[in-house]
Amino acid sequence: MKVHLVxxxxxxxxxxxxxxxxxxxxxxxxxxxxxxxDLVDGGATHIGIATDHVIESFRxxxxxxxxxxxxxxxxxxxxxxxxxxxxxxxxxxxxxxCYFEADDGxxxxxxxxxxxxxxxxxxxxxxxxxxxxxVTEDGRxxxxxxxxxxxxxxxxxxxxxxVPPESIPDYLAxxxxxxxxxxxxxxxxxxxxxxVLARYGHxxxxxxxxxxxxxxxxxxxxxCENLQSRMEEALLYRHIATVDTSAPVSSSIDKMRWTGPSExxxxxxxxxxxxxxxxxxxxxxxxxxx
Numbered sequence: 001m002k003v004h005l006v007x008x009x010x011x012x013x014x015x016x017x018x019x020x021x022x023x024x025x026x027x028x029x030x031x032x033x034x035x036x037x038d039l040v041d042g043g044a045t046h047i048g049i050a051t052d053h054v055i056e057s058f059r060x061x062x063x064x065x066x067x068x069x070x071x072x073x074x075x076x077x078x079x080x081x082x083x084x085x086x087x088x089x090x091x092x093x094x095x096x097x098c099y100f101e102a103d104d105g106x107x108x109x110x111x112x113x114x115x116x117x118x119x120x121x122x123x124x125x126x127x128x129x130x131x132x133x134x135v136t137e138d139g140r141x142x143x144x145x146x147x148x149x150x151x152x153x154x155x156x157x158x159x160x161x162x163v164p165p166e167s168i169p170d171y172l173a174x175x176x177x178x179x180x181x182x183x184x185x186x187x188x189x190x191x192x193x194x195x196v197l198a199r200y201g202h203x204x205x206x207x208x209x210x211x212x213x214x215x216x217x218x219x220x221x222x223x224c225e226n227l228q229s230r231m232e233e234a235l236l237y238r239h240i241a242t243v244d245t246s247a248p249v250s251s252s253i254d255k256m257r258w259t260g261p262s263e264x265x266x267x268x269x270x271x272x273x274x275x276x277x278x279x280x281x282x283x284x285x286x287x288x289x290x
Contacts, residue, residue: 003119003253004044004144005109007126008051008094009102011035012083014147016076025075026272029083033090033269033277035146039125040284046256048249050105051084053096057104059180059240066240067181086272089264090281093249093256100247103130107243109250110134110141116253123151130177132157133168133243162194170203173237174227182237186226192217203227203234260285 015021015031039047055069055077069077080096087094095105106124113122114136124131127145134141135157143152150156157165174193176184199215200206207213210224217223227234250256261281269278 001046001118001120001253002044003046003048003109003113003122003256004039005106005113005122005124006036006039006047006049007102007106007124007128007131008032008049008083008087009080010126010128012051012079013076016073016079025079026274028076028079029086029272030274030277032083033086033274036087036090036092037277037280037284040258040288045258045288046253047258048093048095048105048109048256049087050095050097050102050109050247050249051080052102053080053084053098057097057101058099058244059101062236063182063240065181065183067179086265086268089262089268091258091261091265091285095247095249097247100244103128104244104247105249106131107134108245108247109256111245112249113253114140119253129161129168130172130180130241130243132161133165135165137164162190163197167197167201169238169241170197170201172241173203173234176237177241180240182240184237185223185230185234187219187223188226192219192223196223203231203238258288260288 011032012028016028018031021027055067055072059066060068084094084096097105106126110122110124113119122141123144124134125144125146131143132152135143135152135154137154139153152160154165161168161171163171171193174185174188175190176182195215195217196206206227208228210220213220265281266278269275
């Protein structure tokens with residue numbers, strides 16, 4: 001079997017800000033439900049959906065500048081609970097995260113899939129670069145950008161970032177991640193970080209003197225000085241960029257099998273003018289003999 005793990009937060013943001021969405025309150029919810037049903041229509045049988053029930057997480061306790069809910073459209077924030085309830089009514093396993101983040105939920109789901117011998121492959125459905133660290137060399141865990149229809153396996157991650165999946169947290173720590181609220185180490189960019197990490201793997205393995213580097217990088221002296229003087233900061237950023245697989249998810253892969261919608265879906269779909277989606281869910285359930 002294949003397991004599909006969906007970044008519900010990404011999908012909600014995507015449809016909320018879509019150009020075609022003229023109904024800011026309900027259009028996004030319809031879009032999210034539709035795209036998950038599209039997965040079922042395409043043959044997906046086991047689906048887990050992780051969401052940020054609240055934007056804040058344990059990482060806000062580690063770094064003051066880390067992303068929070070400030071500046072996010074209140075109409076968007078209000079829809080998290082509603083879309084979680086809608087997807088649950090549609091019969092999907094939903095993992096609302098409070099202390100952890102949706103990324104952690106996806107990583108925990110991927111780890112669960114890896115442990116199950118009946119799972120052929122786990123597809124993490126998100127373009128978020130953080131999740132590239134979960135991709136495995138044996139091909140059992142890959143990342144799927146559904147919008148662009150691109151699958152990133154182990155070699156694909158290396159081709160995209162210049163480093164293997166296990167070095168992605170180190171890479172993000174050096175170059176920074178403005179979306180998550182940490183700046184990285186001054187002077188380090190994508191090219192320098194990928195060149196150095198491709199050779200040394202992890203931040204603490206980078207020689208403390210640029211004279212000991214056996215890779216050629218422009219401005220190596222300054223890069224080395226900045227990293228050594230901000231090593232504690234770099235390691236903190238890496239910790240923040242590392243997904244936590246202890247986030248709460250389903251107890252087993254079997255729990256993620258889609259068994260069709262509940263009776264509550266019709267009422268919820270009427271409230272958001274999505275009766276056709278409720279009908280579609282029931283039709284798909286009949287086809288799947290749910």
